[in-house]
Amino acid sequence: MTLALAGDPVFDEASWRAWHPMLSSRAPGVAVALPLADRLRLVVLDLAARDGLGAEVIRQVSHPAIALTAADLADQLVDGHLGHARCSSVAIADLLPGGRLELQVRAAPSAVLLSPGRSARLLPGASSGPSGRLERIDPGDVLVLCSASFLEDPPAVLGTVRRTPPDDADLLYLRQVLRVSAHPGATASVTIPPL
Numbered sequence: 001m002t003l004a005l006a007g008d009p010v011f012d013e014a015s016w017r018a019w020h021p022m023l024s025s026r027a028p029g030v031a032v033a034l035p036l037a038d039r040l041r042l043v044v045l046d047l048a049a050r051d052g053l054g055a056e057v058i059r060q061v062s063h064p065a066i067a068l069t070a071a072d073l074a075d076q077l078v079d080g081h082l083g084h085a086r087c088s089s090v091a092i093a094d095l096l097p098g099g100r101l102e103l104q105v106r107a108a109p110s111a112v113l114l115s116p117g118r119s120a121r122l123l124p125g126a127s128s129g130p131s132g133r134l135e136r137i138d139p140g141d142v143l144v145l146c147s148a149s150f151l152e153d154p155p156a157v158l159g160t161v162r163r164t165p166p167d168d169a170d171l172l173y174l175r176q177v178l179r180v181s182a183h184p185g186a187t188a189s190v191t192i193p194p195l
Contacts, residue, residue, distance in 0.1 A: 029186030150185025
């Protein structure tokens with residue numbers, strides 16, 4: 001399930017803020033894009049159970065997301081509730097004006113920052129604390145978030161980012177392949193188009 005929780009499609013809502021996200025998801029993964037007043041929030045998670053908790057998690061992501069920091073929301077999603085964890089893993093990227101990024105990762109894979117002509121960088125995010133790791137995304141860069149379930153059997157295109165530094169066409173191809181992937185799990189990629 002891929003959700004754009006304010007504006008449909010999310011690409012139109014977010015583009016005026018310069019961010020261009022692409023989302024994909026299949027159970028047990030969920031990808032959500034939530035445009036807020038001062039940022040675009042991307043949430044990529046794996047549901048801990050397939051017993052109807054998905055609707056509760058989506059409500060939790062969308063309703064308190066405006067008031068909670070990324071760190072607090074990430075903690076709340078992976079903590080147990082009534083004896084059940086809501087999510088087995090969660091990654092939250094708050095994308096701010098000027099290319100700033102705050103990343104929170106809880107029991108989830110590192111994010112990958114790809115830049116044309118440069119080697120891929122892993123962004124681990126913060127494991128605890130009220131503020132996440134602050135990074136910067138430059139025009140032309142691509143940030144990729146994948147759920148843990150997606151990386152259990154990733155498409156071959158992900159292996160290409162380790163072999164040689166990508167160019168603009170490689171990055172566009174990667175984003176398109178991830179968006180239409182039939183693999184279980186969720187992905188989100190986002191870029192600021194080059195000036």
